[in-house]
Amino acid sequence: MTDILDLTVVIPVFNEQETLDELHTRLVAVLEKMARPYEVIMVDDGSTDGSFETLCRLNSGDSRIRVLRLARNFGQSPALYAGLSKARGRYVLIIDADLQVLPEDIPLLVAKLDEGYDAVSGWRADRKDTLFRRAASKLLNRYIAGVTGLSLHDYGCSLKGIRRELVGHMVDFSHRCRYLPVDMAMLGGRFAEVVVGHSERTRGNSKYGMLKLVRTAFDLITGITDAPLRYIGLLGWLMSFGGFAMGIKVAANRVIYGNVNQLESVVALFFFCSGVQLVASGMMCEYIGRIFIEVQRRPYFVVAEER
CATH class of the missing domain: 3.90.550.10 (Spore Coat Polysaccharide Biosynthesis Protein SpsA; Chain A)
Incomplete structure (x- = not known):
């Protein structure tokens, strides 16, 4: 040939x-x-x-x-x-x-x-x-x-x-x-x-x-790309701002209307924040796992036989 x-x-x-x-x-x-x-x-x-x-x-x-x-x-x-x-x-x-x-x-x-x-x-x-x-x-x-x-x-x-x-x-x-x-x-x-x-x-x-x-x-x-990590950071800032705004709203309701039951709002906020945190943690773990795989330097493939 x-x-x-x-x-x-x-x-x-x-x-x-x-x-x-x-x-x-x-x-x-x-x-x-x-x-x-x-x-x-x-x-x-x-x-x-x-x-x-x-x-x-x-x-x-x-x-x-x-x-x-x-x-x-x-x-x-x-x-x-x-x-x-x-x-x-x-x-x-x-x-x-x-x-x-x-x-x-x-x-x-x-x-x-x-x-x-x-x-x-x-x-x-x-x-x-x-x-x-x-x-x-x-x-x-x-x-x-x-x-x-x-x-x-x-x-x-x-x-x-x-x-x-x-x-x-x-x-x-x-x-x-x-x-x-x-x-x-x-x-x-x-x-x-x-x-x-x-x-x-x-x-x-x-x-x-x-x-x-x-x-x-x-x-x-x-x-x-590391873009997902940056998006998670942006989402964290948005959530922090949203949580702060919701906290002000709850405090204002208590001052204006008295001790109103806000349990449902608090529980919903808790689960939302927890879910986002878990997603963010999972994404970061994925990147950390990739670093672990890279530093092991295992061969990408091994050719056992060639004809």
Whole structure:
């Protein structure tokens, strides 16, 4: 295989054995039609369903398919970065293995990179997801855009294209809370967005249930900025002012109307203040926990085998 490659496609894989053969067939057909030197890096993230064995079979029949096996299930982001660290292509394309985004749309991203853009993100304009997922995605897109200053319609789309120079900077990051679209945006450069297709999952099960989606959202909120801490401080000042004003009102009522029973108001205020304090404490504990994780300096991923 030549060391001078135009394209590297990185695919994180976790228990996607049912889709891998079709993914390989469709992906190779697209890449062959583009007639550009390429490699495909498939990263097995601790699968337990036979995905790794399928990847090894694909590798044995096609030398352009490279396979990495992580020592355990590290998560989607570490698997992505493991693949990025091995990429040799001038352009690096990223796609999930579940076939919900279409390999046939890869040429759209490559065309934008050829125009001189540093990174390209897919935009699932017609998403085949639940209303909850679409609404949550829209809120997170707005939040990330506010933090990074880069407005994209669909930060969460797994189909992305990045120039090798940008990838080189990204793999040098040392922080543990990595979210690839945010890391791309933080580095700056020229970004483009292209509308891509999206289909319903027909094989296998989604790896993002409700609890994992909530966890991912919370990681994003606390992992890319300290703004929530500042908002908590502002809320504390507002609550202090509100409590002071309410105290004056209660005192005035007692002076004007006598000893009026204010138990309900006091109890409501107590529970409101206690709730906000608990939320604030939880948020600060989350940041402290992140500091604890960072200072441990555990490896972000461990490649157990490479083929």
